[in-house]
Amino acid sequence: MKAEEIKTIAIIGAGDMGHGIAEICALGGLKVHLYDIKEEFVARGRQRIKESLEKQVSKQKLAAEAMNSALGAIQGVTELSQAVQGIDFMIEAAPEVLSLKTKIFKEADAHAPKHAILASNTSNMSITQMGAATQRPGQVVGVHFFNPVMLMALVEIIRGAGTSAQTMETSFQLMARMKNFRGAMVPVRVEKDTPGFIYNRLGAPIGLYMAELYERGLVEPEALDAKVHSIGAPMGPYEIMDFTGLDVNLHGNEYFAQTLSPEFAPRGWMKRLVAEGKLGKKSGAGIYAWPGGNRPAIDLKKADPNFDVMDIICLQVNEGTKLLEAGVTHSAAEIDKAVVNGGGAAFGPFALAKGMGWDKVAAQCEAISKRLGIQWFLPTETLRKGAIQI
Numbered sequence: 001m002k003a004e005e006i007k008t009i010a011i012i013g014a015g016d017m018g019h020g021i022a023e024i025c026a027l028g029g030l031k032v033h034l035y036d037i038k039e040e041f042v043a044r045g046r047q048r049i050k051e052s053l054e055k056q057v058s059k060q061k062l063a064a065e066a067m068n069s070a071l072g073a074i075q076g077v078t079e080l081s082q083a084v085q086g087i088d089f090m091i092e093a094a095p096e097v098l099s100l101k102t103k104i105f106k107e108a109d110a111h112a113p114k115h116a117i118l119a120s121n122t123s124n125m126s127i128t129q130m131g132a133a134t135q136r137p138g139q140v141v142g143v144h145f146f147n148p149v150m151l152m153a154l155v156e157i158i159r160g161a162g163t164s165a166q167t168m169e170t171s172f173q174l175m176a177r178m179k180n181f182r183g184a185m186v187p188v189r190v191e192k193d194t195p196g197f198i199y200n201r202l203g204a205p206i207g208l209y210m211a212e213l214y215e216r217g218l219v220e221p222e223a224l225d226a227k228v229h230s231i232g233a234p235m236g237p238y239e240i241m242d243f244t245g246l247d248v249n250l251h252g253n254e255y256f257a258q259t260l261s262p263e264f265a266p267r268g269w270m271k272r273l274v275a276e277g278k279l280g281k282k283s284g285a286g287i288y289a290w291p292g293g294n295r296p297a298i299d300l301k302k303a304d305p306n307f308d309v310m311d312i313i314c315l316q317v318n319e320g321t322k323l324l325e326a327g328v329t330h331s332a333a334e335i336d337k338a339v340v341n342g343g344g345a346a347f348g349p350f351a352l353a354k355g356m357g358w359d360k361v362a363a364q365c366e367a368i369s370k371r372l373g374i375q376w377f378l379p380t381e382t383l384r385k386g387a388i389q390i
Contacts, residue, residue: 006174007031010077011032011034012090013094014035014045016282018121034076034077035077035079035083042076050071052150081110084108088115088117091143096125105120109133119140119143121143123252124252127142128160139164140162146199153183153342155178155185159192160193168189202338202339205376208256214238222288223303225238229300229303239295246279246280250274263375313349316339318379320335325380332390336348354390365377
């Protein structure tokens with residue numbers, strides 16, 4: 001199947017990610033089946049889409065006719081078997097629980113047309129295992145958007161162990177024709193199924209670093225975030241944790257602990273906040289208060305003078321070399337492209353660190369590893385040898 005032949009898509013989950021994916025697909029001219037387990041969840045997702053589109057119309061950035069056409073293209077569904085009937089493509093956007101995702105893929109496989117491609121929006125989890133739950137592993141792929149979908153350009157196209165070349169190409173071309181409120185989507189190929197793929201995998205050591213510093217009382221979140229803001233970053237690391245959801249971060253850390261290293265196990269402070277229902281933006285409070293869902297006001301005058309922002313860049317570069325060594329991607333430039341388009345950074349980590357010298361980047365990673373006793377931060381052979389082309 002070619003991308004231009006895809007007319008109908010099912011979005012499985014109407015929450016934070018699902019409703020945004022449904023919105024971009026409807027604006028892209030697709031007929032959308034928006035599924036969730038309760039009618040109230042579907043209705044809430046549709047309302048959020050309507051409010052998003054109305055805002056663009058009020059700014060005169062979208063014609064009222066385009067809004068009405070997009071809204072008319074979205075059909076709410078509460079039965080999964082019904083949601084996937086007659087579709088050409090599915091994107092699952094359920095919570096990050098692998099057993100739930102594999103259950104969805106098994107049921108979708110039983111009811112979707114034989115030609116349909118089944119994709120997951122998972123941010124971390126195994127596309128290969130989802131494919132194994134179906135009778136069509138060649139037609140199972142990762143299509144990972146970033147939050148908020150209507151503003152972030154990056155979408156990762158992830159090859160599972162059984163994903164066919166045709167499925168990868170069709171999915172890539174379908175996403176390449178999509179647009180959000182900022183412009184064209186930027187698909188990036190992930191050639192090997194690995195925890196975290198590219199963008200979130202580079203974020204994994206940063207999350208581990210931030211979690212450990214906070215656990216030991218070595219930093220104050222606002223002070224560290226203020227320091228990161230001071231170099232032009234749109235959000236600090238602790239803000240990002242709150243924005244994406246501490247529960248999502250906790251589940252991601254548990255998955256990385258199982259698949260990468262036990263060193264990623266969630267720290268006590270995160271488990272306590274999640275247990276208390278303090279999940280970040282979605283609950284109104286987490287590391288920070290989010291009154292009415294509004295971002296916390298970071299006081300830039302509190303910037304931590306002792307925190308070296310290059311720690312973050314060096315750890316990202318080191319993680320990137322692990323992806324290069326494993327064949328997840330073949331280009332440091334492609335990794336930078338993912339980081340720029342997935343998080344709004346002006347430059348990717350390799351571009352930022354190149355002038356520092358790869359030997360100094362390796363030395364900084366080694367120093368962080370020794371200071372905190374975390375083996376994951378040790379520099380790779382690729383980094384030690386400076387065998388990086390960009």
